Amino acid sequence: MSAAPLRLGLVGLGEIGHGLALGLRDAGLVGTVAWQRDAGREHVRRRAAEAGVRLLESPQALGSEADLLIAVTQGSQAFEAARAIAPALRASQLYVDLSSASPDVKRAIEAALAERGTPFADGVLEGSTLEHAHRVPILASGAGASAFADRMGPWGMRIEVIGAHAGQASAVKLLRSVLMKGTIALLLECLAAARAAGVDAQVIASAAQWHDALPWRANALRIVRTTPVHAARRAEETDMARALLESLGVDPVMTRATVDVLGRVAALGLRDALGDRSPQTIEAAIDLMTPAVRRGGGADATGGGAAEGSEARGGSD
Numbered sequence: 001m002s003a004a005p006l007r008l009g010l011v012g013l014g015e016i017g018h019g020l021a022l023g024l025r026d027a028g029l030v031g032t033v034a035w036q037r038d039a040g041r042e043h044v045r046r047r048a049a050e051a052g053v054r055l056l057e058s059p060q061a062l063g064s065e066a067d068l069l070i071a072v073t074q075g076s077q078a079f080e081a082a083r084a085i086a087p088a089l090r091a092s093q094l095y096v097d098l099s100s101a102s103p104d105v106k107r108a109i110e111a112a113l114a115e116r117g118t119p120f121a122d123g124v125l126e127g128s129t130l131e132h133a134h135r136v137p138i139l140a141s142g143a144g145a146s147a148f149a150d151r152m153g154p155w156g157m158r159i160e161v162i163g164a165h166a167g168q169a170s171a172v173k174l175l176r177s178v179l180m181k182g183t184i185a186l187l188l189e190c191l192a193a194a195r196a197a198g199v200d201a202q203v204i205a206s207a208a209q210w211h212d213a214l215p216w217r218a219n220a221l222r223i224v225r226t227t228p229v230h231a232a233r234r235a236e237e238t239d240m241a242r243a244l245l246e247s248l249g250v251d252p253v254m255t256r257a258t259v260d261v262l263g264r265v266a267a268l269g270l271r272d273a274l275g276d277r278s279p280q281t282i283e284a285a286i287d288l289m290t291p292a293v294r295r296g297g298g299a300d301a302t303g304g305g306a307a308e309g310s311e312a313r314g315g316s317d
Helices: 015-026 042-051 059-065 075-088 103-114 129-135 145-155 168-197 200-212 216-247 253-267 270-274 282-293
Strands: 008-011 033-035 068-071 094-097 120-125 138-141 159-163
Touching: 008 015, 008 059, 008 075, 015 042, 015 129, 033 059, 059 075, 068 075, 068 145, 075 094, 075 103, 094 103, 094 145, 103 120, 103 168, 120 145, 120 168, 138 145, 138 168, 145 159, 159 168, 168 200, 168 216, 168 253, 200 216, 216 253, 216 270, 216 282, 253 282
Parallel strands: 008 033, 008 068, 068 094, 094 120, 138 159
Antiparallel strands: 120 138
């Protein structure tokens, strides 16, 4: 499929915008324009020249010239940038925000653009433009997501539409950060204590053996699915680990929180309700345990009906 003529406008020409522009230029897209607040700075002019991008003097000029606008500002600037451009937009255009702004901000942008009749797509990057340029994987949601994929797919952009509502794509990225950034904190806490105990290499090897036994997805599904039955034992073992970290001079912030969460799950009484049998699906397990992590969750929360499932697997995890 050949790419249709397109006048692309970039809201921001930082690292992400520069990477997208370079890749799209190499894919044959010409005539890209951009607006950047500090467009007069030398490094911005250099980036524009490298990518064949024409810098415009105002957000209104960008809104007037481009067919499709891709905002790549910082998340904190996303709404103000959209509001500045909105008066110049038309119903025939498409506005895409690829910033790291929250779902609420993405929905606020959509509402602001609705006054102009301009379709909106909420998008997030699942990688770096330094590595992938314009072919960085992108998740997109919102009323304009399919149009975004249709218009930019022929130019080599890898866009997966995951939902019809603005905020869904940004929710995926932020919620994934809970795991990814939380893992960093857990590793630091664990390995600082392991260094203090003189067993850091052995801890890494042992953990790697466990993680490598199954693909990540299978391991994650298994440990979450079995936690309704094994929460009390896991909380007890983690509390012993907390005491060890304290004795080694490490503040067990993450470990203490883990004991708290697992203790709340154990207090739901799911093991007895399930008859020592784990739920068959991760969805059922999450639904049963969610009362423990809601605000005010604890021993007085109820886990609902027990899910029918297969025999729980024991283990050291």
